[in-house]
Amino acid sequence: MRGFRRVSYDPNLMICVKFSDDMGRNEEGVDLGGPRREFLRLLMETIARSPMFEGKENSKNFALDSTALREDWYYVAGKAIAVSLVHGGPPPNFLSPTVLCLLVSGSANPKLEDIADTKLLEKVKKVSESTTLEDLEKSHAPLLNYLANAGCLRPMRSIRDRDLLVQDIVMFQVIHRVQGPFQRFCEGLKTLGVLDQIRRHPDSFRPLFCYEPNILTADLVDDLFIIHLSPEGSNKRAAEEMVFTFWRDYLQDAEEDEGPSKLEKILAFATGASVVPPIGFSPTPSVQFIHKGDDGFSTVTALLAVCFEKGGVWFDIN
Incomplete structure (x- = not known):
């Protein structure tokens, strides 16, 4: 919050992120994209869990929170999402179709299930299930x-x-009650022209704002990395081709043992992002090889490194 509110902060400039350990010491490394993507990923996850939103995990609507209104968190959340989309972070794909409709056209037809307050939802369901005027008066x-x-x-x-009563309740609870938060969120989302682009290209932004299954596979993760091999015919190349199979085996094992969630963790470790950002990766993730021995060919000590901005994944050929 402090960073986004600084007078010196300019969303047109790239963010440079430094993480610190438990003792407050800065972690080593230069931000070439990985730390920034990790920061934005953690930021999107925090916004999704914040009291500014309520409802199902992957389909949230605005909540009315007095602290968030007083501190203008809704505006900062909109600004942060705009910055994440433009600067290579993940999309906020936790919002409901109702919220996207509001962003695009300013109006929406929320469903009964959009009510996040479970006690209120049960009462309204009883109203909607009434079949006689007597039942309606009791549930009302x-x-x-x-x-x-x-x-x-x-x-x-x-x-x-x-039906008219149920519709009025849903409209009030999901939309009219949170007009203040929604308007401040929109103001933040205007940063870098993002809101204008959402309204021009709603179909393109739909999978970025509303959850759609995007299952990672070992092959997809493998295809994301550029492989830097030594010249063909060299001793190093022979060792690298042998070692590289361990990287692919590792991805296949991860997919078979734990599925897409494990692959998301591997991708997040290597790039800072658990999903491919809307604008892609820059620089492109790569695989490089580190050799031990004067001739560069030792099946015992040849190592493979998945290289990125903040660490590495290592495999001994043994």
């Missing part, structure tokens, strides 16, 4: 105080009033 009674505050309080004269 526990909501009288809420309806008065929401501006939805009116007498129920026929069963036909049921």
Whole structure:
């Protein structure tokens, strides 16, 4: 929050990130993209878990939080998401289709399931399931105080009033109640022209804002890395081709043992991002080889390193 609010902060310039250990000492390494992507990944995860949003894990709507309003966190969240999309971070694919519709057109038709308050949801479900006027009056009674505050309080004269009442409650709870937070979020999302682009190209932004399964496989991770091999015919090349199979075996084993979640951790360790950023990786992740021995050919000591900005993955050929 402090960083984004600094007068000197310019979203047009690239962020340079330094992580520190438990003692406050800076970790070694220069930010060539990895630490920045890791910071933005952690930032998106934190925003998704924050009290600014509520609902299902992969389909969240705005929540009304007085502290977030007072501290203007909604604006900062919108700004942070815009910066992440433009500067190579992950997308905020935890938002509901309702939120995306609001961002694109300013209006939406939320569903009953969009209500995150479980107690309120149960009461409204009873209203929606009423089949007689008597049932409707009974299910309507526990909501009288809420309806008065929401501006939805009116007498129920026929069963036909049921659907209109449910619609009014859902619209108030999911949209009208959080107009203040939504407007501040939009102001933040205008950073770097992102909101304007969302409205121009909603179909392109839909998979970035709304969750869609994107299952990593060993082959997909393998294809993301450029392999730097020594000249063909050299002793080093022969050792590298032998060792490189261990990297591919490792990815296959990870997929078979733990599935996509393990591959996401490997990708995050190597690049700082657990998914491929919308603008791709820059620089491209690579695989390089480190040799021990004067002639560069030793099947015992040849090592493979998956090289990136903040660490490495090592395999001994044994």
